[in-house]
Amino acid sequence: MTKCGYVALVGRPNVGKSTLLNHMLGQKISITSRKPQTTRNNVLGIKTEGENQFLFVDTPGLHLNQKGAMNKYMNKAASTAIRDVDVVVMLVDRLVWTDEDEAVARRLEGLELPLIVAVNKCDQLDDKNVLLPHLQVLTERLSPNDIVPVSALRGMQLDRLESIIAKYLPESEHFYPEDQITDKSSRFLAAEIVREKITRQLGAELPYQMAVEIEQFEQDRGVLHIGALILVERDGQKRILIGDKGDRIKQIGQQARIDIEKLFDTKVMLKLWVKVKSGWSDDERALKSLGYDDL
Structure with missing residues (x-):
């Protein structure tokens, strides 16, 4: 049974979406830096693993109080991606929760799609015991289908995240050849x-x-x-x-x-x-x- 679906990677700026995409693909197609708002376009990353084809959409970070045309474009790009996918993965940064995280959460309210929360940079937590109460808070706030601690940079638990996403992919023929990794020129x-x-x-x-x-x-x-x-x-x-x-x-x-x-x-x-x-x-x-x- 072949499965294929679009998976939006959403979150506030600089939370690690592009790093996650590159590590999931095993190849760099989305640029990264320590500066927020590095990603400006929705970048499609294609991963074919056996019968599953994941079409990852790396979105610009949703950000507040930015009025310029470029900022409006990036917010629109992120919002459009959320509308047209099969699964949403929201990235958050360890124990941090900001107004921009809250803005992303509000965009996801009422969304009738599987939502997976990936808690990124967990390798940087000195005391892993503080994570469990925070996961409970996130579960109550976001009501996700699944929640998983990961490290995009270190590749920690990305196999588990991929297998969770695979559960929610719709049955479908693959849209792209198995050796293609992006739709960008x-x-x-x-x-x-x-x-x-x-x-x-x-x-x-x-x-x-x-x-x-x-x-x-x-x-x-x-x-x-x-x-x-x-x-x-x-x-x-x-x-x-x-x-x-x-x-x-x-x-x-x-x-x-x-x-x-x-x-x-x-x-x-x-x-x-x-x-x-x-x-x-x-x-x-x-x-x-x-x-x-x-x-």
């Missing part, structure tokens, strides 16, 4: 890797008014040539990104190239440009021109 994945390296390198120095657009993507004589345009809002951000004598942009390019070569299993020539485009992150038309228009 190669250009999208390359752009996301560059964006991850920028976010990790710059941290708080560069706000979220930054996007990456792939302008060249061509295979020639065994080498993949990629040209990526990095958009920022202000000249000061451009200077920060380029760094002293171009050192920082060079480092970002080197780190991104290594990951892109690993992903596509080919030699890569990567060129990066930085351009100032004022106001793009709060302009819905500009967002659509950059590909944020799939909702």
Whole structure:
């Protein structure tokens, strides 16, 4: 009996959804950093295990009090994913419960779908005895079908989480070939890797008014040539990104190239440009021109 279904990974920003997806797949397709709101799009990760095909939807974190067009886009992306799936996995962080967690919980109220709560980063708890009372509180607040402590980063209990999800997958033919791991284009994945390296390198120095657009993507004589345009809002951000004598942009390019070569299993020539485009992150038309228009 073959089963196939969509599984939304939901939760507040920076709770570990992208890390969980990458570890469930055994391959990196969703970018991660310590900064919240790294994920901007719903990213589909496909895992075929025997007769089960899991279609994981990694959603942007739902966040409060953010009025910009990009923030509205990310909230809409997350809400849309919850509407169109077969199973919902809500991630929470150990014993922490914030207003943003509460906002996610409210979005899930009245949802007639199986809900699994995954309590992440449990490997970081010094006293595991404090976990049981918290699991009871979460059970009373969320009324999940199942609740399971995990560590996305360490791979702890992910097999158990997968077997719990499998119980709720509907009977169905598989939607994708068994060797396919995402529905995103190669250009999208390359752009996301560059964006991850920028976010990790710059941290708080560069706000979220930054996007990456792939302008060249061509295979020639065994080498993949990629040209990526990095958009920022202000000249000061451009200077920060380029760094002293171009050192920082060079480092970002080197780190991104290594990951892109690993992903596509080919030699890569990567060129990066930085351009100032004022106001793009709060302009819905500009967002659509950059590909944020799939909702």
